[in-house]
Amino acid sequence: MNLTFKIYRFNPESGQPPHYQDFTVDVKKGETVLDVLGEIKAHQDGTLVYRRSCRSGICGSCAMQINGLNKLACETQALELQTATVVVDPLPGFKPIRDLAVDLEPFYEKLRSILPYLINPDPPETDKERYQSPEDFAKIEISISCILCASCTSSCPSFWADKSYAGPAALVKAFRYSYDTRDAGLRERLDMLDNKHGLWRCHTIMNCNDACPKKIFPTEGISFLKRKVVENKY
Amino acid sequence: MMVHNHEVVIIGAGLAGTRAALEAAKVADVAVLSKIFPSRSHSGAAQGGMAAALGNLDDDNWEYHMFDTVKGSDYLGDQDAAEILAKEAPEVIYEMEHMGAPFSRTPEGKIAQRKFGGHTLNFGEKPALRACYSADYTGHILLHTLFEQCIKQGVRFYSEYQVVHLIVKDDICRGVVAWDIRNGGLQVFRAKAVMFASGGYGRAYRITTNAHANTGDGLDLALRAGLPLEDMEFVQFHPTGIYRNGILMTEGARGEGAYLLNKDGERFMKRYAPTLMELAPRDLTARAIQTEINEGRGCQTPEQKAQGIPGDFVDLDLSHVSEAKLRAVLPQIFDLARNFAGVNVAKEPTPIQPTAHYSMGGLPVNVDGQFIRDAKNTPVRGLYAAGECACVSVHGANRLGCNSTQDATLNGRRTGRTIARDVPHLSWEDVPAEDVKAAEKDLDWYYQANGSENVADLRTRLQDTMMVNCGIYRNEKDLKTQLGIIKELQGRGKKIGVKDKSKCFNSEVMEAMELGHLLNFSEVIVIGAIERQESRGAHARTDFPTRDDAKWLKHTLAYQEPDGRIRLDYKPVTITRFQPKERKY
Amino acid sequence: MEKGIGSGGAFAWFFQRISGAFLLIALLAHFWVLHYASNGEVTFQIVAQRLATPLWKTIDLGFLVFAIIHGFNGFIMVIHDYIHSHNLRLALVSLVWVVGILIGIMGMITIIGFKVPVGGVI
Amino acid sequence: MHYKWKTGMWAFVFHRASGLALSLYLLLHINVVSSLYNPAKFDNTMGFLGSPLFRILEIGLLAAVLYHSLNGIRIFLIDFTNSTRKHSQIFWLLAVVGLIIFVAGAYPMLHHAGIL
Ligand SMILES: Cc1cc2nc3c(=O)[nH]c(=O)nc-3n(C[C@H](O)[C@H](O)[C@H](O)COP(=O)(O)OP(=O)(O)OC[C@H]3O[C@@H](n4cnc5c(N)ncnc54)[C@H](O)[C@@H]3O)c2cc1C
Ligand code: HEM
Ligand code: SF4
C-alpha cells in the first residue's frame, strides 16, 4: 500500500529552516516505520538522517515522534498507524542536530545527576551474592527494563517548559536504585530530587506513560519518590 | 587535527568495553569511544542469560562448565581459556551482583539459574541450571549496570565517535583515528594502550539477530593494519529468527511446544531428530530448516505462491498452545511477533528462518587479552581486545548459549586488568604523519565518491549471497562463487556514489565506510571456509561432512597482504584436560 | 543537579494537596449554604447573620486562609514551571506574596472585624 | 513543536486554567465581600451581581470549581493510591459525576436567575 511519509528535515549547514519533505513508499504488511526510513534512505534520499541500531526495540536509538506521539520507529508497524500520511518528527524538547537526530546530552546529564548506581557503604556480607527475595526483585522489575530511549522525558510538557527538570527517565532510574533492597542511597537521592527542578516539576500530565515503549509507567515511580520525600520530612 | 591524549583508549562500550574500562580506570586515564551511545550497544539484546557454575540450584561445578564449553566448541576451543572462563565466571557474576545488577532470584533470595542448550552436569549426564538471568533481558541489565558504574567512576565516553583507523607501526600500537559523527571531523586519539571491544559482525548476513551497528569494524581495522584474524569461518546461526529480519524468537518457544512446519504443514523435524523433534540442538535444527528450504519445502508468502517462487521460510506454530499459558510464560513472544512480523502468535504461525547470530572468530588474543600477531603467540605492544570481536578462543567452532555475555564480561575484566598492569610500563609513542594522512585521504574519498553504485544495494547483495553461499551449509563450489561475488562487489564498491556532502551527522558516509568493512572481512570468512575442508561446529561442509582432527584441529589465522591478497596461516589448539571426542548429545 | 532557588518544593506540593482536600469540604459547604439552604438570594441580611456566629467566623477564616495560600501557592508553582530567569522569578514570586498577604488581610478584616450593626439583623 | 493531546494533558491544562481562574475570582470575591462594612453598598453590588448575566457567569464559576475540585481528587488518587494506570478511567468517571453535579447545580441557579 502506498503511504506518504511527511518527514521533518533539517540540516544546520544548509542555512534552510526546518521543513517537511514528503516521500511516497509502497509499504507491505510487517514493515515498520524504521524499515520505511531505511527504504527511503537506500533508494530515495541518502541524506536522510536518523538513529537506529538493534531494530528490535531494545537499544532505544530510534525513538521519534510518529503521528504526534513518541514511539520507537522499529516497533511501529507502518500499516497499523492507519493513516495515509504518516508524520515523522524528531523527539520534541531536545535540540535537533539534523533531521530526526536530536542532541541527547541534556538527557544523559540528567541521568548522571541522580546518582544512577548502587550506593551501599557496607561491603557485602559474603563474597557471594547479596540476598534479595523474589518479591523485592519484583518491586523494581518493571523499572529495570528502561532502555533510556528518552521518549518519556521528551513527551513531558513540564520538561518542555523547564529544561532543567530531571524528567521521568532520570526519576525512574532514581526509583530503580532507591527501591532496590541492596541500596542505601535513598536519602542522598531524595536530597537531590527535592528541588525546584526535581520531583515537584512533575504535574502528573501522564504523557510519559503513553510514550514509554517498555510500559514502565514512570509516574508510578515518581509518585513513590514524592511520597517518600514528604514522609521523611513531615 | 585535534589530538587527544588518553593513556588508554577502548573502542566499544558493550559488556567487554565497559567492564574493561572499570578496571583500567582504577589506575589510568581511560577514554571509551563508541559509534553509538554506550547503552545502545548490542550487548543489551542478549535475552537468555549468563553462564556460571554457581550451583545455586544444583550440584554444578566449574569443571562441568569447562567440559561443556570445550565439547560445544567441537574441541577447537583453547582449553586454557575455557578453564579460566569456567573458573572465574562465578566471581564475575557475584561482582556484577555487588555492582547492583538486578538478577532474578530463587525463593531463598539467591541468584536464580535456568537451563540452557548444551550446559550439563557431570560431563553430559543431565541438563544443568547454570544460566543466571534477569527475566528475558539479561544483557540489557548487565550493560546498563556496567554503564552506570562507569558513570560512577567518571569514565570518559566519546559517544558517536566512529574509529576509522588503527595506528600500528613497528609492532607498537600508538592510538586510533576516530571520526566525530556529529561534527564530521577526524580526531587522533593517541594512547599507550588501545583495546578493541567492538563487537560482532552479523550484518554481513541478510538475516541476522545483530544490530545495524554490528558491522565488524574492529576486525577490518586490524586487518588493514596488517594484523591477523582468527577462525573467521565459524559463524553461528540460530534456528529461529523472524522471517525477513532475523530478530530472535527465543528457544523458549519450542520449549513451550511450538511446532516447526514446512509448506505441507508437516512437522519435518521427525525426519531429522525423531525423538527430540523440535527440541534438537541449535545447529542441527538450523540445518534441518535450511534443508527444507533448500529442497523446496519452504513455506511461501502469497506473492511467492502467485509467482511460483519456492518459499524461503518455515512456520513456527504456537496456535495449539493456550493463549493464557503463552501470555504467562512467553510475554515477549507476543510483542516480538506482533511488532516485527505483524502476527498474533496465539492464532497464526510465525514465519521464521535461521539467522546469523554470533561470530566465534575474531581478533586473536591470549588469555590476558593481549593481541597476538602470529602463530607463535607474539603480542603486539599496546594492543588488546575482548568480547565478541576477539577470539581467545573460548568458543572454538561453536559457542554455547549464555557463554558469550560471560566471555565478554570476564575477558573484558581480565583485559582491563592486564592494561592496568601494563600501562605504567608503556610509553607515549609518536603518531606517524602518514597514518593521519591515510585516514584523511580515506574520508575524503567517501566525501568525493560520485560514482553510480548504490551502497545499500551492494550491501544487500553481499548479505543475500553470504546467506546462500556461505551460510549454514557450505561447499567448495558455492564458496568460490561467493569469493567471486565479493571480488566483484569490492570492485563496484570503488564506484559508489555518496550524495550527502554534509559534515553534520553524515550517516550516508558512515554506511559507506561500514560497507567497506563488511566486504573486506567477508572475504576472510569465505577464504577460511574454502580452505577448511572438514565439518566442525558451525562450519558444515556438504562436500566434507565429517570432522577431521588429523588435519584440521588448528586455528586459522588470516592476514591481508599489502597487495590486498589474503594469506592464511595456522596455529595449534591448546588442549589440557579433555581430549577430542566425537560430539554427541 | 542545579538547585533551584528557595527551599525544595516538597512543602508546596504537600500543602497543595492537604489544602485542596480542606477546600473541597469547605467549598461544598459554602455552595450548599449559598445556593440551597438559602433561596439563592444573597442579601446583606443573610450573610451578616451567618457571619455573626463565631463558628461561621472560624470556618470562613479557615476557608479564606487556605484558599489564598492554595491559590497563590499554585501561582508560584506555575511561575516555577515557566520562569527560569532568577531575577524575574524572584520578582514575580514576591509580587504573589505581597498580593496574597494584602488580600488576606483584607479578607480577615472583613470577617473578624464584622459586627452586626445595632438593630440591624432580623 | 507539537504533540498529540491525550487525557492527561487536557486534564492538566484545564486544572491549571481553572486554578488560575479561581484564584483571580478569589481576589475579586474578597474585594466584593469586604464591602460588608457598608450594608447598602453590599446589597447594591449584590443586586448588580445577581443580574441574569452574572448568574450565568456564576455557572461558569461552578463549572470551574467542579472541574478543579474533581480533578483535584483525581490528582490525589494518582499521588497517594498508585492509580497511575487508571488515571484516564478515573478522569471519565469523575467527568460523569461532575456533569451530574453541574446539571443539578446549574438548574436551580438558572431557575433563580429567572431563565428557567
Ligand atoms: C539477539 C542476541 C541475543 C543474544 N543472547 C545471548 C545470551 O542470551 N547469552 C549470551 O551469553 N550471549 C548472547 N548473545 C551474544 C552476546 O550478547 C554478545 O556476543 C556480547 O554481548 C558482545 O559484547 P561486546 O561487548 O563484545 O560487543 P557489543 O555489545 O556489540 O558492543 C560493541 C561496541 O563497539 C562499538 N563499536 C563498533 N564499531 C565501532 C567503531 N568503528 N568505532 C567506535 N565504536 C565501535 C559499538 O558502538 C558498541 O559500543 C546474544 C546476541 C544477540 C545478537
Ligand atoms: C475544591 C477543592 C480543590 C482541590 C481538591 C484542589 C486541588 C488542587 C491540587 C491537587 C493542585 C495541585 C496541582 C498540581 O500540583 O499539579 C491544585 C492546584 C491549584 N489550585 Fe486547587 N484545588 C481546589 C480548590 C482551589 C481553589 C478554590 C482555588 C482558587 C483559589 C485553587 C487554585 C489552584 C491553583 C492556582 C493551582 C495551581 C495550578 C497548577 O499548579 O497547575 N484551587 N489544586
Ligand atoms: S522510562 Fe520508558 S520511555 Fe523513558 S527512557 Fe525508559 S524506556 Fe524510554
Ligand code: F3S
Ligand atoms: S509527562 Fe511529565 S509531568 Fe509527570 S507524569 Fe510524566 S513526568
Ligand code: FES
Ligand atoms: S533501533 Fe533499537 S530500539 Fe529501535
